[in-house]
Amino acid sequence: MLKRLRENKSAQGTLLIVPTLIFMIGMLIIPLLLTLVVSFGQRSADGGVIYTFSLNNYIRLLGFTTDCPSGVKTCFTSLYMEILWRSLVLGFNTTALDILLAFPLAYFIARARPKWRDTLMFLVLVPMWTNFVIRVYAWMMILRDQGVINSLLGWLAGLIHVPFKPLDMLYTPGAVLVGMVYEFLPFMILPIYTSLEKIDNSLYEAAADLGASPFRTFLRVTLPLSMPGVVAGTILVFVPVMGTFIVSDLLGGSQVILIGNLIENQFLSARDPAFGSAVSLVLMALTIIVTYFYTRKFGFGGEIVA
Amino acid sequence: MNPYRRSPLIIASTILVFFFLYAPIIVLILFSFNASRISPLFTGIITKFGPYKLVNENVLQSPCGPFHWFCDLTKNTEVLSAARNTLIVAFTATIISTVVGTMAALALQRYNFRLRTFSQISLYIPIVIPEVVMGITILVMFSQLFTYLNTSLHLAGDSQLSLGLWTVILAHISFMIPFVTLVVQARLQGLDKSYEEAAMDLGANEWTTFRRVTFPMILPGVLAGALLAFTLSIDDFVITFFTNGPGSATLPIYVFGLLRRVITPQLNALSTVWILIVLIAVSLTQRFESRQK
Numbered sequence: 339m340l341k342r343l344r345e346n347k348s349a350q351g352t353l354l355i356v357p358t359l360i361f362m363i364g365m366l367i368i369p370l371l372l373t374l375v376v377s378f379g380q381r382s383a384d385g386g387v388i389y390t391f392s393l394n395n396y397i398r399l400l401g402f403t404t405d406c407p408s409g410v411k412t413c414f415t416s417l418y419m420e421i422l423w424r425s426l427v428l429g430f431n432t433t434a435l436d437i438l439l440a441f442p443l444a445y446f447i448a449r450a451r452p453k454w455r456d457t458l459m460f461l462v463l464v465p466m467w468t469n470f471v472i473r474v475y476a477w478m479m480i481l482r483d484q485g486v487i488n489s490l491l492g493w494l495a496g497l498i499h500v501p502f503k504p505l506d507m508l509y510t511p512g513a514v515l516v517g518m519v520y521e522f523l524p525f526m527i528l529p530i531y532t533s534l535e536k537i538d539n540s541l542y543e544a545a546a547d548l549g550a551s552p553f554r555t556f557l558r559v560t561l562p563l564s565m566p567g568v569v570a571g572t573i574l575v576f577v578p579v580m581g582t583f584i585v586s587d588l589l590g591g592s593q594v595i596l597i598g599n600l601i602e603n604q605f606l607s608a609r610d611p612a613f614g615s616a617v618s619l620v621l622m623a624l625t626i627i628v629t630y631f632y633t634r635k636f637g638f639g640g641e642i643v644a
Numbered sequence: 645m646n647p648y649r650r651s652p653l654i655i656a657s658t659i660l661v662f663f664f665l666y667a668p669i670i671v672l673i674l675f676s677f678n679a680s681r682i683s684p685l686f687t688g689i690i691t692k693f694g695p696y697k698l699v700n701e702n703v704l705q706s707p708c709g710p711f712h713w714f715c716d717l718t719k720n721t722e723v724l725s726a727a728r729n730t731l732i733v734a735f736t737a738t739i740i741s742t743v744v745g746t747m748a749a750l751a752l753q754r755y756n757f758r759l760r761t762f763s764q765i766s767l768y769i770p771i772v773i774p775e776v777v778m779g780i781t782i783l784v785m786f787s788q789l790f791t792y793l794n795t796s797l798h799l800a801g802d803s804q805l806s807l808g809l810w811t812v813i814l815a816h817i818s819f820m821i822p823f824v825t826l827v828v829q830a831r832l833q834g835l836d837k838s839y840e841e842a843a844m845d846l847g848a849n850e851w852t853t854f855r856r857v858t859f860p861m862i863l864p865g866v867l868a869g870a871l872l873a874f875t876l877s878i879d880d881f882v883i884t885f886f887t888n889g890p891g892s893a894t895l896p897i898y899v900f901g902l903l904r905r906v907i908t909p910q911l912n913a914l915s916t917v918w919i920l921i922v923l924i925a926v927s928l929t930q931r932f933e934s935r936q937k
Contacts, residue, residue: 350850351755355763358748358821361916362766365818369781376784386791414672439664442657449650456930461932465665470881470914471896474666475903479675488670489685552651581774584881588903596774605886611784618780629772637902 349453385609391532395616405555422624425596429579432518433526436575438570439519440526444567445504445560448534457633459531474574474588477517481507481589515587533567548616569636577625597621669919677710694750720910725891729809733884733894734877735808737816742870744817745824746862750854752825753832767822775819779886782815786887806852809887816877816886823876824869829886831865871929 366550380388399418447458465473467619480486488504495502507513537560545555583598597617604614652893663737680687681701691714692705706712717723751757770778790805799805808809843853881896888897895914902911 348757351751351757352759354747354751354755355757355759357744357764358751358767358825359759360823361818362745362769364761364776365782365785365814366766366769371784372788373781373784376788387788439661442654443661446650446654446658456934460930461662462665463926464919464922465669467875467879468669468915469879469918471777471899472672474917475694475899475907476672476914478903478907479671482669483929484685492729520664520668523661524935525720548756549801577772577774581776581882582774584900586899597771601776605780606784611787614780615784618777622777625774626772 366485370454372613376612377619379612381610381612385611387612392637394622395566395613398613399616421595421600422620424594425580425598428518428596429576431439431515432522432579433572433575435515436526437530437571439523440477440530440571441564444527444530444534444564448531448537453537462524462527462531466528468497470521471584471610473587474517477513477520477589478508481513481516483508508589511590511594514586516592517589518579519583521582521585522575525574526580527593529574530564530567530572533564537563562633565636567606569633572632573629577629578627595621646653672915673874676916678713678908678909678912681909705846713909714917717910717913717917722898722912723895723910726893726895729892730878730894730896732809733812733816733817733873736813737820737877738870738874741817741820741824743867745821745829745869745873746866747826748821749828749832750858753829767825770819770822771826772828775882777823777882778819779815781881782811782818782883786811807887807892809888811887812884812894813891815883816880819880819883820876821875824873826866827869827872828862831862831868835861867874873927879891 348512372469376387377391378393380392380394382388384587390421395467401414401416402412403415403566404412412586446454447462450458466495478485482488483504483506484510487507491505492502541559541563542555545559550558562638581598581601583596583602586594586596586599587602598621601617601621604617650894666780674686677689679690679702680803681698685701687855689710690703690706690850691710693707693709694705696706697704703712706715708715709925748763752760767812786807793799804863835858839857840853843857844850848856879896880894882898884894885900888894895918899911899914899937
């Protein structure tokens with residue numbers, strides 16, 4: 339038996355992959371299929387699941403509901419569509435702002451003297467690896483009514499003798515946007531830096547020798563060659579923003595409900611796992627569709643991600 | 645032309661972005677030395693050493709002096725238990741996922757077998773789907789499984805199956821395996837097969853070849869994969885959030901729970917310690933990487 343295994347390369351390969359397959363099937367594929375089955379079910383009185391086959395949860399997500407004023411059988415609410423739309427818009431805004439902030443920084447580091455590059459990258463990696471929840475806490479301290487910004491403004495107002503009313507910053511959509519931009523900025527800097535660092539200096543020299551202005555060099559050399567990094571960064575930022583619920587929980591209060599919050603609520607407070615499952619699968623489908631069309635249009639920054 | 649010359653616009657925006665990255669971190673650290681117990685304003689640091697004295701919610705003196713909140717932290721049993729849980733999960737899940745993930749990388753890179761494409765695709769799924777979806781699907785599976793087993797086996801009270809440290813560990817292993825495999829596979833790809841072929845030609849069997857040739861050559865990749873897995877595990881919030889049960893909260897879960905209720909300078913002390921550990925870990929990793937080059 340052992341001798342046969344020794345000679346059979348295919349059996350050896352299978353043996354090596356089996357533990358991984360056990361985890362991937364048991365903890366990934368079966369859960370996904372089960373979630374699909376549950377999403378066709380119904381909420382039971384005690385917050386469990388009754389297995390049926392109905393598309394009710396998906397229809398409910400589209401906004402059609404049977405919970406209407408008297409006399410009407412079905413009616414429409416835009417509540418869930420607004421949540422989906424808000425999440426998509428926030429995803430786009432966060433990604434766009436992160437590209438805007440990450441590009442000059444990545445460019446600066448990529449063009450710095452080699453001995454400085456490691457130090458500068460170190461400065462990017464430290465905030466990146468500091469825990470996500472802790473970084474949200476920092477923004478709570480900065481933005482709250484008696485937080486850092488308001489105390490600084492109050493102090494300034496005191497200096498010039500102007501009455502000061504604290505600004506409402508925490509628990510607003512703006513706070514959520516700032517938090518998201520901050521949390522995911524390093525994931526945009528890294529891939530853009532990687533693609534910019536690969537650009538050979540001689541390309542810049544050639545462009546300059548041929549009489550291109552710095553602006554033209556940027557448009558015709560730097561920007562096109564950095565596209566793989568921008569694409570990879572966009573995926574690394576957009577996908578997680580769509581599903582994140584802590585930032586909106588802690589910085590948005592109840593003001594900003596995103597898809598992630600909707601899912602979280604169904605499992606923890608509303609106790610409707612069937613509806614929650616349907617929303618999760620729609621979120622997964624949305625991110626896969628957006629990523630697919632985006633990478634098909636701009637190419638996949640695979641060499642950067644790996 | 646000096647290749648390192650840059651426009652003032654780039655320099656100015658770089659400084660601004662670095663300020664944006666570091667202002668929150670500086671705030672966290674600064675307030676871990678704040679004398680006031682409740683005030684969101686910075687009222688100065690605790691300067692005196694001596695027996696604990698509190699006046700108007702301001703700590704006047706403490707046996708630990710300016711490090712009062714750090715000493716306070718070590719007396720918080722909830723924090724200690726969360727820290728213990730975090731380390732148990734991280735170590736167990738890292739060891740298992742590193743072994744399993746390295747095996748998978750070897751299989752995918754060196755062997756041909758029937759489920760090859762399927763395996764490779766399934767390993768990409770946890771990387772491309774949103775974390776919250778992965779957390780939810782695992783929660784759905786466990787809760788349905790537990791409901792079924794608890795009723796059909798008539799389990800009651802303490803013997804009932806429920807979420808706990810072991811479910812967190814299983815979930816962590818599953819999301820870490822793909823990352824380990826990816827890192828080790830990249831290392832194997834860059835490895836010249838002729839060393840292994842030479843060992844085999846000289847009569848070494850497969851196991852000896854692996855032990856004496858392949859493994860030493862991929863070891864840096866395996867260590868890098870393990871380090872990545874460990875970091876992801878310690879840092880994870882979302883998947884742990886949906887798979888932890890009573891008594892199995894890790895540090896990020898504990899901090900999140902606290903933030904919804906109350907904010908104390910203890911939390912800043914915890915953040916400062918965390919940032920310090922990250923600082924050391926990142927500089928060690930960078931040194932290790934530059935030695936590899």
